[in-house]
Amino acid sequence: MSALSARAGSVEVRGGSQDSRDEILKAAMHLFASRGFHETSMSEVAREARVSKALIFWHFKTKEELFVAVLNRLLEPYFIDFSEEAGVLDERAQLRKLVEFYLLFVRDNASSVRFFIAQMLHDQHFAEGLNEQVLKLYSGYRNMLIELISRAQEKNLCSRQFTPAAAAGFLLSALNGILIEHLFVQNHPLDPESATAMVSGWLFGEDLKPADREGKAFA
Amino acid sequence: MSALSARAGSVEVRGGSQDSRDEILKAAMHLFASRGFHETSMSEVAREARVSKALIFWHFKTKEELFVAVLNRLLEPYFIDFSEEAGVLDERAQLRKLVEFYLLFVRDNASSVRFFIAQMLHDQHFAEGLNEQVLKLYSGYRNMLIELISRAQEKNLCSRQFTPAAAAGFLLSALNGILIEHLFVQNHPLDPESATAMVSGWLFGEDLKPADREGKAFA
DNA sequence: GTAATTATTGACCGAAGGGTTAGCGGCGAC
DNA sequence: GTCGCCGCTAACCCTTCGGTCAATAATTAC
Structure with missing residues (x-):
């Protein structure tokens, strides 16, 4: 929602925390969905989201919390x-x-x-x-x-x-x-x-x- | 087969290597089937089979080889x-x-x-x-x-x-x-x-x- | 009996995992 | 300006994991 609207500028001018949060979610969605929970490491998610691992833990308390967020996001189209x-x-x-x-x-x-x-x-x-x-x-x-x-x-x-x-x-x-x-x-x-x-x-x-x-x- | 017949004596007199191999397979079957591959550690298998972890690697070169053996065993009834x-x-x-x-x-x-x-x-x-x-x-x-x-x-x-x-x-x-x-x-x-x-x-x-x-x- | 082969173990290793922490740049409030 | 909060990071910590190794029982071979 605001995550997208904030990205008006064409290139990588992302500012708000929602933006990085969204990037993390997208990366996690992709990885979790294609590899599964246990086979996906937080470092991988961080790399794919081009973000430090610590930032993920700043947005989501634990790996499980991130996973649940991903589940809910993936469920939306249903x-x-x-x-x-x-x-x-x-x-x-x-x-x-x-x-x-x-x-x-x-x-x-x-x-x-x-x-x-x-x-x-x-x-x-x-x-x-x-x-x-x-x-x-x-x-x-x-x-x-x-x-x-x-x-x-x-x-x-x-x-x-x-x-x-x-x-x-x-x-x-x-x-x-x-x-x-x-x-x-x-x-x-x-x-x-x-x-x-x-x-x-x-x-x-x-x-x-x-x-x-x-x-x-x-x- | 011989795994069972060898256990004629009532208590834990198992001898042959087939016996421990079978015990390992049984433990691995149980754990892999109920938890999955990545969520099951070799140490757990060893503990459940009451056997040292090293022995598992003596019977099976890698975790994957053990898993494949389990798959085939589980497939038999089919x-x-x-x-x-x-x-x-x-x-x-x-x-x-x-x-x-x-x-x-x-x-x-x-x-x-x-x-x-x-x-x-x-x-x-x-x-x-x-x-x-x-x-x-x-x-x-x-x-x-x-x-x-x-x-x-x-x-x-x-x-x-x-x-x-x-x-x-x-x-x-x-x-x-x-x-x-x-x-x-x-x-x-x-x-x-x-x-x-x-x-x-x-x-x-x-x-x-x-x-x-x-x-x-x-x- | 003893040599060789087979089973079995405890201790160890490097890598990777989830998670933490101290700190840094930037920015709005006052 | 400076104080404090937000977004973010590099480096670190501890545990667990798959896998190895040297040593030792137990069998078998002769």
Whole structure:
């Protein structure tokens, strides 16, 4: 915020402490996210931020505090509000939009997603604070799905084979499965269109276009 | 193997070098799997194995070599052969069996599965050697699914809506999604029966029993 | 019995890690 | 001007880490 506005002058005229703090955070984000907590030393962060190690400890009491700050910063893009887009679309289109949004987000933030998953699986210590926030995001998304599916079922727009909660859960599992396949198998382009077609084919019982029957996203 | 048989006497009469090597491996397995590579020190391993640190370096040249040995040891349970069970069952039952097997395995080896996933996501260095083996397992499983689905489609036992490869891919994604949900949401019991019912409901277009419509595995 | 080989150890080493401290330049307040 | 605070640094401290080494038990070989 003020960190950026203060940098009006084109070159390295940084003055305020916010500026160095930001530089440190950026360097730490990069290093922590790509190497992990224990494999990143404060000296490395200092070097990458072109700042003395002591300054980092002036901004952040401990390495862990810096790490938590990085976690929160990396988490920001995950808090998105797309309620306004909903207005005109019917439930089926909204669901499709929601699924596509998930897949696009994962594709465009793969490295950050990978980092968070690895972090939560690996380190229960930090995970505790993290779990709360991630779970909030996750259940928010799930609730939107449930709500939409429920309304779609009322209007007979989709199969009533499952309860909305079960359908949403299964859908989420499929999405998560696509996610991890994408993270593991490199060169797996995660084609959101094909995957969305596949998933909504299941959900709405639609007949698929011949191209989608091959499920590029899963082959 | 001989490690155990040599310990016939009730108390600590271990002799051969294999015995101490095994003790070290067991300690290292435990520590690496629960804390990770970088967070585990050789001194800790030595203490847990009740052995001097120097002895570890006598058995294993470096920490990394020990870690690789641990990886291979932890990977052993994953190589299972269940071709003989197939014999009498029809394709539909075989598929159900295969799905259930996946889920049971994940449930019963959750900590090891968690460790491998975290490891592969986190550390590309070791992941390279690991990826090969894991990918072999994975594509082996996938090929069995494809083969079975293909035969099931020929016999009209299941929907022909998708190509076998696409159906297998989607199925695997669903399974992986269940897997990660199970790893993240603690107290999520991963009910294999319910999940299998759900999944085969999708695959075979079967009507579900009322209890399964609620999809306990996903709620 | 003794020589060689195999297991095992305590003590040690240099490097790197997280964190501290004393101090320095600059700048606003008075 | 000078006092005091803020931003910042070089040098230092202590601990831990991966790894080595010389010495010593314990086995085996002959």
